[in-house]
Amino acid sequence: MSYLLEFIAVCCVFGILIQNASFKKWLKELSPRSQLILVGFVLIMTAGHFVRSSKATFPFVHWDMYTKPLQHLEMYHFELEATLSDGQLIELNPSRLFPSLGFGSLRIHNKIHNLCVRLETDAKSYESDAKELLEAIAYQYERKHPQASLDAVSLKWITESLSDNSSHSEVLFNLNRSQG
Amino acid sequence: MLHAAPSESYANLVRITVFGIWILKFVFDPIQDLSVLPLSVFSPPFPLNALPPQWHNVLLSWPALITIKCVGALSCLACFNRKLIPAAGPIASLCVILYQCLVRGFGHVNHAEVIALIAVLVYTCYSFSKSKQSHPEPFAITLLLCLSYTLIGAHRFITGGSEIFLSDTVLFWAENNSKLTSYFDFNLGTSVAHSPFLALGLKAGFLWITIWEFIAPLTLIFSKLRIPFLVSILGFHLSVLLTMNILFWENTVLLAVLFVPAFRKTEKS
Numbered sequence: 001m002s003y004l005l006e007f008i009a010v011c012c013v014f015g016i017l018i019q020n021a022s023f024k025k026w027l028k029e030l031s032p033r034s035q036l037i038l039v040g041f042v043l044i045m046t047a048g049h050f051v052r053s054s055k056a057t058f059p060f061v062h063w064d065m066y067t068k069p070l071q072h073l074e075m076y077h078f079e080l081e082a083t084l085s086d087g088q089l090i091e092l093n094p095s096r097l098f099p100s101l102g103f104g105s106l107r108i109h110n111k112i113h114n115l116c117v118r119l120e121t122d123a124k125s126y127e128s129d130a131k132e133l134l135e136a137i138a139y140q141y142e143r144k145h146p147q148a149s150l151d152a153v154s155l156k157w158i159t160e161s162l163s164d165n166s167s168h169s170e171v172l173f174n175l176n177r178s179q180g
Numbered sequence: 181m182l183h184a185a186p187s188e189s190y191a192n193l194v195r196i197t198v199f200g201i202w203i204l205k206f207v208f209d210p211i212q213d214l215s216v217l218p219l220s221v222f223s224p225p226f227p228l229n230a231l232p233p234q235w236h237n238v239l240l241s242w243p244a245l246i247t248i249k250c251v252g253a254l255s256c257l258a259c260f261n262r263k264l265i266p267a268a269g270p271i272a273s274l275c276v277i278l279y280q281c282l283v284r285g286f287g288h289v290n291h292a293e294v295i296a297l298i299a300v301l302v303y304t305c306y307s308f309s310k311s312k313q314s315h316p317e318p319f320a321i322t323l324l325l326c327l328s329y330t331l332i333g334a335h336r337f338i339t340g341g342s343e344i345f346l347s348d349t350v351l352f353w354a355e356n357n358s359k360l361t362s363y364f365d366f367n368l369g370t371s372v373a374h375s376p377f378l379a380l381g382l383k384a385g386f387l388w389i390t391i392w393e394f395i396a397p398l399t400l401i402f403s404k405l406r407i408p409f410l411v412s413i414l415g416f417h418l419s420v421l422l423t424m425n426i427l428f429w430e431n432t433v434l435l436a437v438l439f440v441p442a443f444r445k446t447e448k449s
Contacts, residue, residue: 016398023401034306069343099209100213100214104426107288109361
């Protein structure tokens with residue numbers, strides 16, 4: 001039902017545009033092939049949205065942004081804490097280490113966040129993924145800071161409750177790089 | 181109607197903007213660093229997910245990523261010249277799609293560059309078509325940009341319902357995103373969520389912007405809507421950056437070039 005309502009809503013806005021005399025005139029001046037291109041892009045983009053599977057229809061994606069109402073009163077986020085060879089503790093920022101996945105977006109953040117959710121429920125199955133990803137992040141840090149050497153990286157999962165302002169932190173995975 | 185008869189110089193400006201966005205990305209985005217990431221966490225979208233995993237291994241190698249960067253930047257540069265788009269456009273489109281699939285393979289399918297990507301496809305497709313209307317691309321890109329906003333607005337109104345606007349959902353997102361480890365560090369979301377005045381402004385602004393998103397295509401035919409639309413949408417992108425650390429610079433640049441009257445001065449009446 002929501003599909004239909006949404007489709008009708010989109011059609012209403014586009015109906016006003018299509019009825020406009022200057023738009024009709026402009027469209028008529030296009031060659032049939034040019035008209036087809038324009039209509040084709042509009043239809044494919046709309047279809048991609050209603051299929052609701054951005055991975056399957058990329059780049060004609062599902063335009064779902066800030067849509068779901070609040071369902072829980074907990075905030076979850078991760079922290080990557082690394083230990084340098086001199087014992088100093090630092091926080092790693094994967095979005096800055098991989099700007100392709102972090103400049104203005106939350107790509108690598110969401111990848112690690114999803115991994116945390118999986119580790120919490122099924123640690124055994126996702127241990128090797130966590131190990132490889134944390135190793136790559138540590139390696140990238142050392143590439144960008146040639147003087148530094150990381151002995152260990154901890155993936156921490158932090159839960160903050162909005163109802164009583166309490167906070168809980170647990171280590172989901174530890175990467176120990178100092179052994180061999 | 182907006183962009184009904186763009187002048188040659190304005191059409192050039194829009195084309196250079198679209199391909200210029202991608203040149204900047206190819207030149208300054210260190211995608212070659214993706215080669216250090218493990219394949220086990222790589223999950224690309226279509227069309228890359230249709231290729232066998234061995235191909236992913238090849239595409240994520242340092243030489244392949246550097247090749248995509250160089251060929252992508254050069255083919256986009258060639259597209260600055262309209263006459264070269266039939267030859268360079270398909271190559272630019274392929275490089276842009278590959279690049280965007282690769283970065284999304286290590287994350288989620290976000291929306292930031294999607295319209296800029298579709299704009300490249302629009303130029304490529306139109307380069308094989310001739311019509312009396314000599315420059316249909318600026319209108320087509322503006323229409324598709326507006327369509328994206330309409331789809332966002334309609335989906336939010338229908339799926340989110342009144343609850344999404346009346347509850348503290350937007351404040352939660354602002355505060356939550358401020359706490360995430362992200363590239364930018366503005367982190368104003370927590371301050372906004374805890375200030376009664378700013379929180380009310382954010383909630384009211386959320387409804388306001390959704391209305392503008394929904395009616396975006398009407399700005400093509402009603403000139404009086406354009407400036408309020410532009411100010412609202414740009415304000416929204418700025419507030420998302422400051423409160424949630426998410427940047428939509430590609431859309432911001434496209435909106436400026438397509439809607440700011442000063443850029444369209446050369447448009448025929």
